[in-house]
Amino acid sequence: MKIVLFWHRRDLRVHDNAGLTAALQSGFPVLPLFIYDREILDQLPSRRDARVTFIYQQVERLAQAAKQASGTFLAYYGRPLEVFEQLLSDYDVAAVYTNEDYEPYATERDSQVARLLQARGAELRSFKDQVIFAKSEILSKSGTIPKVFGAYSKAWLAALRDEHLAPYPSGELFRAENLARLEPAPPRPTLEQMGFTPFEQFVPAAELPADELVRNYHTTRNLPGLENSSTRRSVHLRFGTLSVRELMRQARALNSKLLGELIWRDYFMALLWHYPFTATESYDPRLRRVSYRNNEAEFRAWCEGRTGYPLVDAGMRELNQTGYLPNRARIAAAGFLVKHLLIDWRWGDRYFADTLLDYDMAQNVGNWQWMAGTGAVAAPWFRVYSPQSQQEQYDPSFAYVWQWIPEYGTCEYPKPIVDHKFARERATATLRAAYRAVE
Ligand SMILES: Cc1cc2nc3c(=O)[nH]c(=O)nc-3n(C[C@H](O)[C@H](O)[C@H](O)COP(=O)(O)OP(=O)(O)OC[C@H]3O[C@@H](n4cnc5c(N)ncnc54)[C@H](O)[C@@H]3O)c2cc1C
The missing domain is CATH 1.10.579.10 (DNA Cyclobutane Dipyrimidine Photolyase, subunit A, domain 3)
Incomplete structure (x- = not known):
């Protein structure tokens, strides 16, 4: 049976997920997948890392969601290229769907995976999900990325249409008839098997902040002594447990200052994509x-x-x-x-x-x-x-x-x-x- 893999990375959610929606509409049964990437994890300074614990909890939550929908969720601990080599020999893979990741390591990794898949008659399909406008979508009249936030933000707002913030229907499509089910389901690695000790830190729920907080955001955001002075949703935006489109819709309706901060987020993502050397070197x-x-x-x-x-x-x-x-x-x-x-x-x-x-x-x-x-x-x-x-x-x-x-x-x-x-x-x-x- 031909299947499609959906590779979760910075999008650890089922609902409103661009790439997952495309996979579930592909006509092939979908196997969702997460790879605990050794290239990243092995470099962490401590084996007691709250982010790894958080990712692990979210992956287990996704696995439960797949189980409830009568599907199977795959999780591996390894190097992505090696994991895909294995997957291609175990399954008849038509394509791997995923969401774009703009960091220098991720773009290089994805092109290697794309080459491997192409050599085996499959393909990597990537979708924009973690930002509203990516890469070169917002440019100045001279065709370069604006060097002033005001100019970027103005062009960003002028380009924005309702459909850019519209939710994707992955939550509704995540049903038995669109998912692949493996019996028995391959085991998923535990934190301990990967050499990590559980370490929980407080993270607010992955839901939208209260409307009142958002309405007052411009008056409270700079006051660190105040409880709920800002949304505290950065962890969820980082790991995609909250869709940026949801938060943008709320900000657009209630607070332009918050919308502006989220535009900064798009801007920095685009800048790093344009100038990857700035990860380790001053731009100027x-x-x-x-x-x-x-x-x-x-x-x-x-x-x-x-x-x-x-x-x-x-x-x-x-x-x-x-x-x-x-x-x-x-x-x-x-x-x-x-x-x-x-x-x-x-x-x-x-x-x-x-x-x-x-x-x-x-x-x-x-x-x-x-x-x-x-x-x-x-x-x-x-x-x-x-x-x-x-x-x-x-x-x-x-x-x-x-x-x-x-x-x-x-x-x-x-x-x-x-x-x-x-x-x-x-x-x-x-x-x-x-x-x-x-x-
Ligand atoms: C030196 C420095 C390092 C930072 N490192 C990070 C980082 O590693 N990860 C990170 O997500 N943010 C970083 N920020 C930006 C910002 O401080 C955090 O996003 C914010 O404090 C997170 O809290 P919040 O979710 O309550 O933000 P809110 O004020 O509620 O803002 C909502 C969202 O808007 C975005 N946002 C807000 N401010 C900024 C900003 N200045 N730049 C880009 N996006 C912004 C974030 O996604 C944030 O979650 C850094 C800022 C500074 C000055």
Whole structure:
């Protein structure tokens, strides 16, 4: 019996799934599939990783959904090319359907899988699902990706039609007559078999935030001390447990600021796809030779939330304890690392990559380069935020600080690691020198 495989990656849901819909409409019985990719998992710094636990739980949930619909869900732990070699010899595969993934490693992996399938008379069909506009869909009149968010966002909004946000009917199509059933179902790997220890962190439910939160979003989003100040849906957007179209529809109806933040998400995804080298290199050549100080002891103090600047420290402690930190605290922490401590943005990017539950290469690199002033879109290199003014503006009652730094205000809390005025002058002088060296 010829079958079609549907390969889940960053889309761990059945409902409103573009590629899954196409697979279920292909006329062939569908076997949904997930591969725990050793190329990625083997590089993680710890075997106790909340993201792996989260993925595992979602994969098991998908397997239950397939079982309830009288289908079978496949899961493997291995290297994608080897897994597909095996699948092609075990089953008569007409095609593999999937949703596009724009990260450099993923695009390379997918072209290798596509070549393998083609050599065996099958094909890889990829669909846009995790963004509204991808790759080169939004370009300026000169045919390049806009270098200013305002221009990108304007073009994005002008291109938007209702159908771009319309849901796909995969949930309704996910029925016995469209699914393949294997008896007995092949075993799926457990976390322990893959060498991981379960580690659960708090993740809100994969459902839309309350309308009231969204309506107030523009007034609350920068106040980290407030409960429900932002949607906290980034983990779900990262792993596709929530459809971005659903959240976009809600934002479009209720709050243009939230819609704008989601457009940033599309933008950073497109920028990384256009400039994959920015995953590890500053986009701006003038800022590739900054004489960063890269002091290891200061980096450790930053990681551990011991800089003596309470907004920065509260953020880093929340990150270390929960895997999350609010956008305003990310801005304070990132700005402080690259400007006040003059530590290479890639050190901070790596630390966030290892610790954030919602870590997403495009968003992380894009935002870090924005903060460092080095990106394709970036804050001016000479902008140095004052951590103290940010504290006064966004956490004036110190509610956020008290929540994460119980010893704040006692002699146990460290003195500032560096004076703000001195650090600002040092940062601007160092960055100016890098600029001038190339001019
Ligand atoms: C240095 C730094 C690193 C970051 N790293 C990541 C990352 O690895 N993964 C990640 O998802 N976000 C990252 N962000 C963006 C942003 O901080 C988070 O998306 C947001 O804090 C998540 O909380 P939320 O879901 O409550 O966001 P909300 O404020 O409720 O926004 C809703 C959604 O919009 C998107 N969004 C919001 N702000 C941004 C932004 N600045 N850039 C891109 N998309 C945005 C996110 O998908 C978010 O879930 C980073 C920001 C900074 C400054």
